[in-house]
Each structure stands twice: as C-alpha cells, then as structure tokens.
Amino acid sequence: xxxxxxxxxxxxxxxxxxxxxxxxxxxxxxxxxxxxxxxxxxxxxxxxxxxxxxxxxxxxxxxxxxxxxxxxxxxxxxxxxxxxxxxxxxxxxxxxxxxxxxxxxxxxxxxxxxxxxxxxxxxxxxxxxxxxxxxxxxxxxxxxxxxxxxxxxxxxxxxxxxxxxxxxxxxxxxxxxxxxxxxxxxxxxxxxxxxxxxxxxxxxxxxxxxxxxxxxxxxxxxxxxxxxxxxxxxxxxxxxxxxxxxxxxxxxxxxxxxxxxxxxxxxxxxxxxxxxxxxxxxxxxxxxxxxxxxxxxxxxxxxxxxxxxxxxxxxxxxxxxxxxxxxxxx
Amino acid sequence: xxxxxxxxxxxxxxxxxxxxxxxxxxxxxxxxxxxxxxxxxxxxxxxxxxxxxxxxxxxxxxxxxxxxxxxxxxxxxxxxxxxxxxxxxxxxxxxxxxxxxxxxxxxxxxxxxxxxxxxxxxxxxxxxxxxxxxxxxxxxxxxxxxxxxxxxxxxxxxxxxxxxxxxxxxxxxxxxxxxxxxxxxxxxxxxxxxxxxxxxxxxxxxxxxxxxxxxxxxxxxxxxxxxxxxxxxxxxxxxxxxxxxxxxxxxxxxxxxxxxxxxxxxxxxxxxxxxxxxxxxxxxxxxxxxxxxxxxxxxxxxxxxxxxxxxxxxxxxxxxxxxxxxxxxx
Amino acid sequence: xxxxxxxxxxxxxxxxxxxxxxxxxxxxxxxxxxxxxxxxxxxxxxxxxxxxxxxxxxxxxxxxxxxxxxxxxxxxxxxxxxxxxxxxxxxxxxxxxxxxxxxxxxxxxxxxxxxxxxxxxxxxxxxxxxxxxxxxxxxxxxxxxxxxxxxxxxxxxxxxxxxxxxxxxxxxxxxxxxxxxxxxxxxxxxxxxxxxxxxxxxxxxxxxxxxxxxxxxxxxxxxxxxxxxxxxxxxxxxxxxxxxxxxxxxxxxxxxxxxxxxxxxxxxxxxxxxxxxxxxxxxxxxxxxxxxxxxxxxxxxxxxxxxxxxxxxxxxxxxxxxxxxxxxxx
Numbered sequence: 001x002x003x004x005x006x007x008x009x010x011x012x013x014x015x016x017x018x019x020x021x022x023x024x025x026x027x028x029x030x031x032x033x034x035x036x037x038x039x040x041x042x043x044x045x046x047x048x049x050x051x052x053x054x055x056x057x058x059x060x061x062x063x064x065x066x067x068x069x070x071x072x073x074x075x076x077x078x079x080x081x082x083x084x085x086x087x088x089x090x091x092x093x094x095x096x097x098x099x100x101x102x103x104x105x106x107x108x109x110x111x112x113x114x115x116x117x118x119x120x121x122x123x124x125x126x127x128x129x130x131x132x133x134x135x136x137x138x139x140x141x142x143x144x145x146x147x148x149x150x151x152x153x154x155x156x157x158x159x160x161x162x163x164x165x166x167x168x169x170x171x172x173x174x175x176x177x178x179x180x181x182x183x184x185x186x187x188x189x190x191x192x193x194x195x196x197x198x199x200x201x202x203x204x205x206x207x208x209x210x211x212x213x214x215x216x217x218x219x220x221x222x223x224x225x226x227x228x229x230x231x232x233x234x235x236x237x238x239x240x241x242x243x244x245x246x247x248x249x250x251x252x253x254x255x256x257x258x259x260x261x262x263x264x265x266x267x268x269x270x271x272x273x274x275x276x277x278x279x280x281x282x283x284x285x286x287x288x289x290x291x292x293x294x295x296x297x298x299x300x301x302x303x304x305x306x307x308x309x310x311x312x313x314x315x316x317x318x319x320x321x322x323x324x325x326x327x328x329x330x
Numbered sequence: 331x332x333x334x335x336x337x338x339x340x341x342x343x344x345x346x347x348x349x350x351x352x353x354x355x356x357x358x359x360x361x362x363x364x365x366x367x368x369x370x371x372x373x374x375x376x377x378x379x380x381x382x383x384x385x386x387x388x389x390x391x392x393x394x395x396x397x398x399x400x401x402x403x404x405x406x407x408x409x410x411x412x413x414x415x416x417x418x419x420x421x422x423x424x425x426x427x428x429x430x431x432x433x434x435x436x437x438x439x440x441x442x443x444x445x446x447x448x449x450x451x452x453x454x455x456x457x458x459x460x461x462x463x464x465x466x467x468x469x470x471x472x473x474x475x476x477x478x479x480x481x482x483x484x485x486x487x488x489x490x491x492x493x494x495x496x497x498x499x500x501x502x503x504x505x506x507x508x509x510x511x512x513x514x515x516x517x518x519x520x521x522x523x524x525x526x527x528x529x530x531x532x533x534x535x536x537x538x539x540x541x542x543x544x545x546x547x548x549x550x551x552x553x554x555x556x557x558x559x560x561x562x563x564x565x566x567x568x569x570x571x572x573x574x575x576x577x578x579x580x581x582x583x584x585x586x587x588x589x590x591x592x593x594x595x596x597x598x599x600x601x602x603x604x605x606x607x608x609x610x611x612x613x614x615x616x617x618x619x620x621x622x623x624x625x626x627x628x629x630x631x632x633x634x635x636x637x638x639x640x641x642x643x644x645x646x647x648x649x650x651x652x653x654x655x656x657x658x659x660x
Numbered sequence: 661x662x663x664x665x666x667x668x669x670x671x672x673x674x675x676x677x678x679x680x681x682x683x684x685x686x687x688x689x690x691x692x693x694x695x696x697x698x699x700x701x702x703x704x705x706x707x708x709x710x711x712x713x714x715x716x717x718x719x720x721x722x723x724x725x726x727x728x729x730x731x732x733x734x735x736x737x738x739x740x741x742x743x744x745x746x747x748x749x750x751x752x753x754x755x756x757x758x759x760x761x762x763x764x765x766x767x768x769x770x771x772x773x774x775x776x777x778x779x780x781x782x783x784x785x786x787x788x789x790x791x792x793x794x795x796x797x798x799x800x801x802x803x804x805x806x807x808x809x810x811x812x813x814x815x816x817x818x819x820x821x822x823x824x825x826x827x828x829x830x831x832x833x834x835x836x837x838x839x840x841x842x843x844x845x846x847x848x849x850x851x852x853x854x855x856x857x858x859x860x861x862x863x864x865x866x867x868x869x870x871x872x873x874x875x876x877x878x879x880x881x882x883x884x885x886x887x888x889x890x891x892x893x894x895x896x897x898x899x900x901x902x903x904x905x906x907x908x909x910x911x912x913x914x915x916x917x918x919x920x921x922x923x924x925x926x927x928x929x930x931x932x933x934x935x936x937x938x939x940x941x942x943x944x945x946x947x948x949x950x951x952x953x954x955x956x957x958x959x960x961x962x963x964x965x966x967x968x969x970x971x972x973x974x975x976x977x978x979x980x981x982x983x984x985x986x987x988x989x990x
Contacts, residue, residue, distance in 0.1 A: 024352050025352075026352070026390060028390060028400065028401075028402035028423070028425055030425040030436050030437065040512070040513055040514070040515065041513060044511045044512045044513055045511050046509065046511075046515070050436050050437065050490060050492065052423065052425055052436065052437055053423075054390070054402045054404060054423035054425070056352070056388055056390070056404075076404075076406075076420055078404055078420060078421075078422055078423035078487075080422070080423075080437060080487075080490055082511070083490055083509065083510075083511050084490075084511065085422045085423075085437060085438065085487040085488065085490040086422070086487060087404075087419055087420045087421055087422055087486070087487050088404055088420035088423065089419070089420065302394035302395065302396065302398065303394050303395030303396070304392050304393045304394045304395060305392045306392050306393075306394045306398070306400050326400060326427065328392035328400040329392065330351060330352055330390045330391065330392050
C-alpha cells in the first residue's frame, strides 16, 4: 500500500529512480469507544465516544553507488480519544543506514524491547479494539509504568537514541541505547534476540536502565500454525512479573478471532521493603494493576486494505472497554 | 487540479490501484489588504498589510471489494493576516464512508448548516477579496456570534461530530450532530435539505443547540442563469434576522463581477427582556452589527488554475476593507 | 532529486500537466557533534551528541495561459541538537510570481542579504560539519547579532516581507523589504547585486534597518576555477568589520576539502562612545566574538545523493566543534 513519488525524469526518460524517493503511506481508523471509566458526572466525558486516528507517514530514502541505503521517516498523526480531537503534528525523525542484513538507526529509534516479536497482539492495532485499549495485553505494561522502555514514538519526539539491528536467515539481533540530558547520565540499554524456525518464533529482550522500575526482561514463544496462532509471553518488570497467553484463529476466508489472558503479580515484597515503592501506588503484595486482564477481538477483512474491527477487554484494574469500527490503510 | 500518488506497482504492472491512494491538492492566495480598522497608533498594524494563505490538503482513500469507499482528509494551512504570519499546522481529521448516494462522516465534519447551498458567495474565497473579509455576506453571521454552527475547521480540530449525507438526483439531505465534554451534555444538531431543478436551487437548514444564541434557521434560493447568477438568502439567528441579496455576471470570457447587500435586524426585544442579552454587546433594539453590509468583487481568470481577485466591502459595523491579489490552485 | 506529482489525467491522457503541481523534496543529515561548550556538569549535555535534521519541502506551482508562473513553498523540518530532538513543524509560506527574468516573492522571503553569493561556504550544509557549526564562517555574523538580516526561515514564520529579483545573463539584482507591527514602523530594506563573468562572481549587498546594529554592507568575490575554488568576503556590520578568506579543492573524483579563516574587529569606539553598546556584551575596543575563526571541512560523495561530511572549526570565542556524519537528499 506504499506510494512512491517518482523523480520527474523517470517518467520521461530511462534514468534510474532507485537513488532517492519519498513514499507516502498511512492508515485511518475510526469507530465507537465504550469505556466505563468515562462518565459525564465524573470526568465530563460520555461513556461512548468517537475514537479515531489518521496517520500519514513519509518515508524518504537514497542509495549510494555501493548499495548502502539511507532512509528517514516521520509521521503526522491526528488522533481523537474521549471526544477530545487533536490536530496532527509531525513526530521526531528516525534516520537509518542499512547494508545487507545490517541496519543502524538514530533519533526516534524503534528500541530493542519494542521490536521484540511475540509481545503485541496479532491485530491491526496491535491491541484490542480500535485504539489498542491501553495495551493491557502487553506483558511489559504493569502497575503505573506503561511503555517505560525505549520505543518509537508516533506522537512525540522519541528518545533520540541509536540502535543496531542485524538479521540473517531466521535470526534477528537488536541493541539499542539512549541517554537523557542532565548532570548525571540516565541511560537505557536494550538488547533483543529472536529466532524463527518453521512455524515457531522464540524471542527474548532485556532493558537495563538508570531510572527506577525500568529494568525488565521479556521472553515469548509464538506459533503460526496456518489457521491457528498461539503465543505465550512472560516479563519480569523490575520485580513485577506478568505472563500472558494468546490465541487466534481464522474463521472462513475473511474473519479472525483473537483472545488473550494476562496475569500480573503484586510488587515484589523485597522491593517495597527496600523503599522502592514510593512512586508507585502500591503497598507490599499489591499494585494498581495486579491480577488478570482478558480480551477478545474480531476482525473482518473487507478487501482493498479495509476491515471491520471490534474488541472487548477487561483490564486488571476492572476497567471495561468495548470498541467497534473500521480500519483502512493506504 | 487534484494530484494522485499511484501505488508503485501500478506503474510497473497491471494491478489495480483503485484500492488505496493519497491525493495532494491545495491553493495559494496572496495580496494586499487595506483595512481601516488597522492603525499603527491604535493597534500597531499598518492599514495596508499582506494577506496570504497556503493550503496543502491530503485526501486518503480506500475502497472495499464490495465498492464501499473509505476516505480521510486533513490539511496543513499557513496563513498571514494583519502582518502576523503563522506556520502551517494540520487541522483535525475527517473520516468518511460512502456507498452510492450515502455518506457518513465523523470527526472534523462539514456540518449541515455549513454545507447548505446559497449561503456563501460565488467567489473562489467564498467571500469578498482575498481572505473573505470576515464573511459579513453570510446571513448566519450576526452580532458577535460569527460561525456559531458546526463547520469543518481548516485551522483547528473541529467539533468531532458525526453526520449523514444523502444525495440523489437534484436532492441532498444532511443531518449532523456533535457534543461537547462537560458534566451536562451540550449538543448541536443540524439538518439541511437542498433541491436543484433546472437552473435553480432551493435550500433550507436548521441548527438546534444547547448553547445560547446558536439556534438558527436559514433559507436560500439561487439561480444560475448562464451569464448571470442571482440569489436570495434569509436567516433567523436566535432572534436576529438577516437577509441578503446577491448577483453576479460574467463579463467577456474571463471576468466575473459580483455584488451583495445584507441587512441585519436588531436583537429581538423579547430576547433582551428575557435576560438573554448578557453576553452580547447589545441593548433592546440594537446590536453591534445591526444594519446593512455590502460589497463588490471582481475576478479575472488567468488560466492554469490562477486568477486575479479584488473586492471591497463595507460591513454593518462601518468597517471598510479592500483587498486585491492572486489565487492559484494546484 | 526533486519529485513531481503529476495530475491524474497526465498519466492516462495527453493533457498538459504544466498548469499545476506539487513537488516534494528534501534531505536528511545525521552524525555526531563534539562541542566543547557542552558538559554534563555545566549544562547537562554530553560533549558528544547526535545532531540531525530531516527536511521535507513542498513546492507548489501553477502557470497561467500567458506563461506567468505562480509558486509557493513551505517545509516541515525535524531537528535534533544537543540531544534535544524536536518534532517537525511547517514554517511560514513563501509565495512567488515569476515571468521571464523577473520574480516577486511575498511572505517568508529569501531576503537580499541572505541571497548574496559568496557569503556561505561551498558545502552541503553551507557551513562546517553536519549542522553548519553556528556559521561563524559568514562575515555577516558578528558579536551577539547572528543572522540579524531578513532571511528565509526554515523553522519559523519568517519576516512576512516582499522582494523583487531580476536575473539576466550573469546579473542578479535583488531588493527586499519587511516591516514589523508596532506603534512605530520598524523596517528592513535590503539590496543586492551580483555578476558572474567567466569563472568569477562578484557581489555586494546592503541592509538598512530601523533596529539597532542591523545596518550592514557586504562584498564578496569568488572564483570557481575547476578543481579549485577561492573566495574573499568582507562586511561592515554597523561598526564591526569582518573579513573572510575561503578555499576549496577537489581531491580525486569524489572528495572535496575546504578551509576558511575569518577575522572580526572590535566594536567601533565611536559606537560605544555614542552609547550604542548597551545591548551588546562589549566595551570599547572589544566584543564577544572579536578575533579569528577558522575551520576545515571534508566531503566525500557516495553517489545517489548521499555523501560523508566532516568538519572542525574553532570559533573566535574559543569554542571548538567537530562533527562527522552523512547527508542524503531526495
């Protein structure tokens, strides 16, 4: 679904256009979001609102005579949640150099933990429903520290890091690094390895951070068995463990049904005793999102890049959401 | 003048590209604005300044196998008025689904009242001069409540509404709805109907709003008689009535001359007695923009999407503006 | 490397597409910046950081039947310096009308002084290294008043001015004007003339401003002698004189090496005595950037629009920077 803008001369002569181009792609998705955390009397928001996103992505590239490829990307993304629409703004840029199986990115990097297979749902939104429903399905999201790892930011500037990715055969290795300004360096280092053999993919990732609560280790195993997909994932999130089980199946030629269940442990008592519980709303043996989350998602392919998407999930904090709508890419 | 970016494969193979694309279009307009409300000694702005706008619009679309079309739109628009230039920012996105004569939009909707034929001027700017000159020509703009109906916002996020439009033969019907966050629902509902028979189009629209001064009813009749165009419009704006008469004629093969006159009533005495006059700068039998507005506009087609545009208008608040410049679309 | 989006019909019929189009182009550049002014203990920034920019430029145009061309431009540019990444935002728009050798621009104008040949370095960044290293190499940048002339702004809205440019044969003449809002007019007027004969180009420019420290006169002479380039430039910056000598040479088929030296005088004693020294950090016979700056830059062309760029410069305020990275256009 990618678009390519050919150099002028390409259409009127035979000169190569591989050297440099701009590709424009993206997607739109919109639908209704029922969220029982919303209530006009409480937070001024109706229980049912429009949720939507329009993403327009620009991918630029150039290739040297020796076959080294340079590329860069940014996005402009308009989003509406809880009846609060936003105008699109460009995010931070990611720059890359690649040659054969090697790639180096700088800027708004992907991040090693973020890039690990077997962590996001096998849906178009990578979560439940139309907007992902807060991604309780991800084993790295625990307590009040969601997405506390280096990851490509679609709406912000990202972490301004650097990363190295190498792929060969079924193997991918990934190392990422970022640092924050300040009198004392606060760094994040991520490493990830994944291997696909036949229908199965195993993966593991680790982030080591100078900031509290950000050290984490994740492992996953996923099988893509034709009509069925099965997956297990586990993460130790700096003392809070979370595991998940996931399954999906094709129904007929156009439908897919997905279910998941995750279970999150209390904060490790040792961490609390060590005085590390301050900035979490927790006590020993408890945390805000402790317990089970589950969800179900249905997708129907309409052809031409469009599909119907609907999903329900109950989060471990007892929040219920149901979303249904459409998704189309271009 | 629309541009379409074809999918890569379309140029090198025979695969269909109807499924999904991105179109880029827009316009630029710039010229001089004489405005007697400006005065360096009073507001620090010269009486004559540059007025300009550059609009770049992105239209994305996809079509399902069954012929249902999905689309989305946003714009980035840079504008300068009163010698205060602004950088362009994307506005809120509008999403649509259409099938044969039916269309549903969500997000930054058009709005039923906004979409009514016979309300804006028959010029490229839809008003007088280069930037519309505040659109005193529109019968829905009265007193200090201009554009107080649901309408597509080019510079903001819009109302995050939903609307249904149906067209068949010469008929168009339109219903729009939006709500604002808050402890109590504040909604706007708009309805519009228009019918074209031969050279004539009649239209009517109504907005019912929970906010003060926003209930309004508009009617118009317009004739496109070859060389000549004539139009009448009337609106009851929650107690303030305004009518307008409009005419334009082609001169030779490239020129068009347009004139208009509108007359706005005082605030209805009953409204003021009922204590509804608080947030208007009015007293019984008076309002800030009461009385007549008139204007004249001249356009000369330069070919290739470009034209010269010039217009003068005197607003009912005695403000004079004269603007002249160029307009080109791409 | 420019891209053109053809009108839809152009690809399926023979209709002319000269009338109106949108071109997309730009560049990416990223690398490492060593700057001895940075220090975690002092300003929280590592001495070595990532410096990067991604520029996406939109050029719109239309042409009348009589051959008058209208055009407009804006850019979205994401930039990271000192480990502080920014999202891209559109800058102010520039509009133009051109016919044969004449051109009129309004809005975010180029500016007569900015457009003078022989003032910026003959490198892809127009300065030293990856991000220009503050452009100490420009003879118009003195003391604490860098870029105090009307110039196209890539990250802001620019000056909202108007300019006239005429080119014929080897001659270019340029007059620019801008004014700021306020009770008293504060204007800038710029004039520039340049002439190329054979391998040599001579140029001069002057800015007259109502703001302090902004009157300036620049002259340059540059020779492009095949393998070698030589250049001299001089400016009187409202009492501070600065001259520069520049040389570059091709090495083999893909490399170029450039060196420069500039020398900046103290503030003129008469200016200080006249009480004009207030808003400069200077005393009679001294200024913050007095003295010599020098630098060296190396470029290696990789083909396909990509190159390696590396440069060192020592500024007259004793700041050292060294930058190395890549640059690619699309």
